[in-house]
Amino acid sequence: MTRIALFQSTTGIDPSRNAETLTGAIASAAQGGAQMIFTPEMSGLLDRDRKRAAGHIVDESANPVLAAVSNEAAKNGLWVHLGSLAVDAGEGKWANRAFVIDDTGNIAARYDKMHMFDxxxxxxxxxxxxxxxxxxxxxxxxxxxxxxxxxxICYDLRFPALYEALGRLECDVIATPAAFTVPTGKAHWHVLQRARAIEASAFVIAAAQSGYHEDGRETYGHSLVVDPWGEVILDMGEGGPEVGFADIDLSRIQTVRAQVPSLANRREIAI
Structure with missing residues (x-):
């Protein structure tokens, strides 16, 4: 079994306060025996007022939340999937960027959200x-x-081609950090997460924003862990901020892929 932690947060408009909350969650995850913690989309700043937010959105090398999380990961010897931060991408644009930080505090991977929520x-x-x-x-x-x-990241969930690509790469786990709205969450959150787990024959780990935020929005919560058979093994409901734990059996992946070998049986379809 591999123990993981999920942080379900209610991120606000002050990055320094958000960093304190994140580092506390990392420490709690380590104390709870987790080997890795997953946090939501926009863990460092959630502000729909882009003029106000602009003063806090800097290059990743100068991002204080990323620095604080990296230091705390190293301090606790814990891997962190930092669901995403808003960072300066140059040429007048930002990037919604996920980071995987290893147990020494180094960045092991970055991913920029592909699909824009318009x-x-x-x-x-x-x-x-x-x-x-x-x-x-x-x-x-x-x-x-x-x-x-x-x-x-979040809206990517609605685009099966990305998950098909990750399935072809035989991912064991797919992370879908999110800040889902309440109307779309109630309608589609659970069914889409379960479908993506089934399609990829992989675990899905979805750390989510939850509750009423300083910028006036409300998010759906329900951070999830779904197994490759589509069974929900953790649902954190609408609370937060809080840390939840799940023990995942990675051998379950091969069992499911043997029972339903859809990845092995897939064929290219010409359009």
Missing amino acids: VDLDSGESWRESNAYRPGDTVVTVDCPVGKLGLT
Whole structure:
């Protein structure tokens, strides 16, 4: 068994306070015996006011939240999947970037969110990520304590081609950190996470933002761990901020792939 931790947060508009919360969660995860902790999308800053947020969005080399998390990872000898931070990507654009940090505090992998959330919801919410963010264009995997980890972020969840690519790369685990809205979360969060786990015959680990945030938004919560058969083995509900734990049996992956060999049986389909 491999013990993992998930941090379900209610990230605010002050990066220094968010960094303190993150480092406390990392320490709690280590004390609980986890080998790796997963945090949500936008763990360092969640602010829909882009003018106000701009003063805090810097190159990753100068990001104080990334530095604090890296130091805490090394201090506790714990791997961290930092779900994402907003970083300066140059040419007037930002990147929504995930980091995998090893147990010495070094960055083992980076992934920039590919799919931008540009939508008008019936609730009246309107989001235009592409106005500020530059999408990534690279599929990323990394070897870590949970085996081969595939990286995605939030809205990526709705694009099966990315998960098919990670399945072809035989990922053991796929991370889907998120800040899902409440309407879309209630409708689609659980079913999509379970579907992606089944399709890739892999564990899905989805650390999520939860609750009412300083910038006025509300997020759905329900951080999940789903096994390769599609069974939910952890659902953290709507609470937070809090750290949850799950023990995952990586041998389950090969058992499921033997029972339903969809990855081995897939064929190219011409359109």
